[in-house]
Amino acid sequence: MRAGLKQKETDQSSYEFDPKTNLKLRNWFLKEKRDLAFRKNRTPYSTWVSEIMLQQTRVAAMLPLYEKFMDRFPKPEDLADAEEEEVFRYWQGLGYYSRAKNLLAGVRILVNEFGGKFPRTLDEALSLPGIGPYTARAILSISYNLSFAVLDGNAKRVLSRLVLFKESGPKADPALQRIADLFLNLEFPGDHNEAVMELGARICIPKPLCTECPLQNDCLAYRNGLQESIPEMEKKKKEIPLNIRFYILKTKQGILLVRYPERRFFKTIYSLPFSFEGKHPYDADPVLDWNLKPSDLGIKFKHTITHHKIQGFVSETELDQKSEKNILNHFRKIRPSIEIKYCNWKNLETEFPSSIAKKIKQTFVKDGTVLPGLEN
Ligand code: SF4
Numbered sequence: 448m449r450a451g452l453k454q455k456e457t458d459q460s461s462y463e464f465d466p467k468t469n470l471k472l473r474n475w476f477l478k479e480k481r482d483l484a485f486r487k488n489r490t491p492y493s494t495w496v497s498e499i500m501l502q503q504t505r506v507a508a509m510l511p512l513y514e515k516f517m518d519r520f521p522k523p524e525d526l527a528d529a530e531e532e533e534v535f536r537y538w539q540g541l542g543y544y545s546r547a548k549n550l551l552a553g554v555r556i557l558v559n560e561f562g563g564k565f566p567r568t569l570d571e572a573l574s575l576p577g578i579g580p581y582t583a584r585a586i587l588s589i590s591y592n593l594s595f596a597v598l599d600g601n602a603k604r605v606l607s608r609l610v611l612f613k614e615s616g617p618k619a620d621p622a623l624q625r626i627a628d629l630f631l632n633l634e635f636p637g638d639h640n641e642a643v644m645e646l647g648a649r650i651c652i653p654k655p656l657c658t659e660c661p662l663q664n665d666c667l668a669y670r671n672g673l674q675e676s677i678p679e680m681e682k683k684k685k686e687i688p689l690n691i692r693f694y695i696l697k698t699k700q701g702i703l704l705v706r707y708p709e710r711r712f713f714k715t716i717y718s719l720p721f722s723f724e725g726k727h728p729y730d731a732d733p734v735l736d737w738n739l740k741p742s743d744l745g746i747k748f749k750h751t752i753t754h755h756k757i758q759g760f761v762s763e764t765e766l767d768q769k770s771e772k773n774i775l776n777h778f779r780k781i782r783p784s785i786e787i788k789y790c791n792w793k794n795l796e797t798e799f800p801s802s803i804a805k806k807i808k809q810t811f812v813k814d815g816t817v818l819p820g821l822e823n
Contacts, residue, residue, distance in 0.1 A: 462610055462629050468665045469632040469639065475661035476642030479649075481506075484514050489637075491565030491590040492523045492554070498582050499550050504541050506648075512540050526551060527558040532798075535716055539800040542752075544715040549577025567591055589637040596627035597640045601647025606630065607678040608651060608668035615678035684754040690724040693807065694741055695763035698771045701789030704799055707734070707782045712752055717788055718799050719807075724760070734781050737774055739764055748806040761807055 480486070483506065485497035496516060500509045516537045520526040526534065531551060538547040553575040557563060565586065566572050572583035584595035598606075598620065606612065606626050614622065632639035650660045655674050657663050668674040696703040696719075704717040711729055712721075722735040741762035750757040766774065778785045790798035796805045 462626055464630050465665065468609075468662060469630070471661045471665070472642045472646065473632060473635060473638055476638060476645055480641070480645055484510055486641075489590050491586050492557075493517065494586045494590045495553075495565070495578070495582070496520075496550065498585050499546050499577060500541055502546060503543050509541065512537070523554045523558050523563050527555045532717075535800045536797050539796070540802070542801070544713075544800070546577065548715045552576040553578060565590070567593065569595065585640065588640050592635070592637050594631060594633050594636045595640075596624070596631040596636070597644070598624050598627050599644060599647075601644045601651070602627060602640070603647075604653070604678060605643050605647045605651045608655070608674055609662065609666050611667035611671060611673065611677065613677060613679060616681055619678075687728065687755045689727055689755050689757050690760065691721050691757050692724050692760045692762055693719040693721045693803070694735075695719060695761065696739075696741070696771075696774070697763065697765045698789065699768065701791050702795065703766070703771075703774075704788050704790055705734075705778065705785055706788075707785040709782060709784065710734075713801065716800055717786070718801065718803075734778055734785070736781075737777060739766075739770070739774070744811075746807075746810045748803075748810045750803055750806060759803065759806065761810075 485493060497509075497513055500513055500516075519537055520529060520534075529551070531548065534547050534551050535544055538544060541547075556575055557565060561571075566574075567587065569583055569587065572578055572587060573580070578586075581597055581599055584597045587593040588595045588597065596602075603615075603619075603623055606623055607615070609630070610626055612619070612623065612626060627643075630639075630643075646660070646662070650656050653675075655669075657666070657669050657674055660666070660669075663669055666674070668677045703720070705720050706713070706715070706717045708714045710732055711723075712718075720735060722732060723729060741764035744761045744763055746761055748759045750759055775787060778787070788798065792808075795808065
């Protein structure tokens, strides 16, 4: 039986790969790779944007948003000049806005301190906000063809199975990175990294399609019939049910939106003020310890943020000038970092760029609820 790799018996983390395994993988990739928009133009900037968008977001959901984003901000300079709120609007649908915030901060540094040219060393790449080891290695290998092996969830699964590496979780990462480095095709590191990830995304999936795999003969997990049990499943984070109430506070200037980083959700974007209700594991937010009695609108909607299963409720009230002033003073006293702005009903979802804003509106329509003062 010809082996795709040899493992030195004395050293668990030392492997030698057969160069033919790499060749088979590359040939498969060149023939089978998906024609994805972000593969058309592989500048460091476009790779950076696509890699950040792909964190936590599926390719199909990310593609249309990526194209719109790149149409509006085709070069790092275009993004660096943009207002954060506009960038957030183009991020709508991707969620996890801290990614957009970090991307913007990083691109501004790139333009102002690196003359708009993405660095070529790992250390400099890692100095940019929002760029961790995976993203740095992906950009440097895919856009500059530099010899850095990437390790994302897909690559980990493929490599673990190829070499029958049984450990999983963060503790296993250094050993897996060594395996990835040894497997790297030094002539075509960018293609190689994309090929490993593509194989993991389409063939070497949790229930692997080994009969379609170009590396079947080289894979130790397959040869030992262990392909479905490697890597060991990590325990899923326990789901937390949460009831959250959003407040529509109407003032003369519009609906009040707030932003402050000390809260649990929406740390980076403006949102309607919200509070947790019923049983929950988090501290109460003292910002909402106000003297108001907003009326419950009797509507609810469902939403998920990471492992939180949210049941959303909505209350509203009108604030006269005096109570608005009191509330704002109270906000600023409790959270000096708080930022305030106003929106109207029409642009709620662009100013509060979360699908929650859309859900609140849709729930109104579905229930036929007429909300006084919010028709426009
Ligand atoms: S043979 Fe199966 S388990 Fe091994 S790399 Fe291919 S798809 Fe994954």
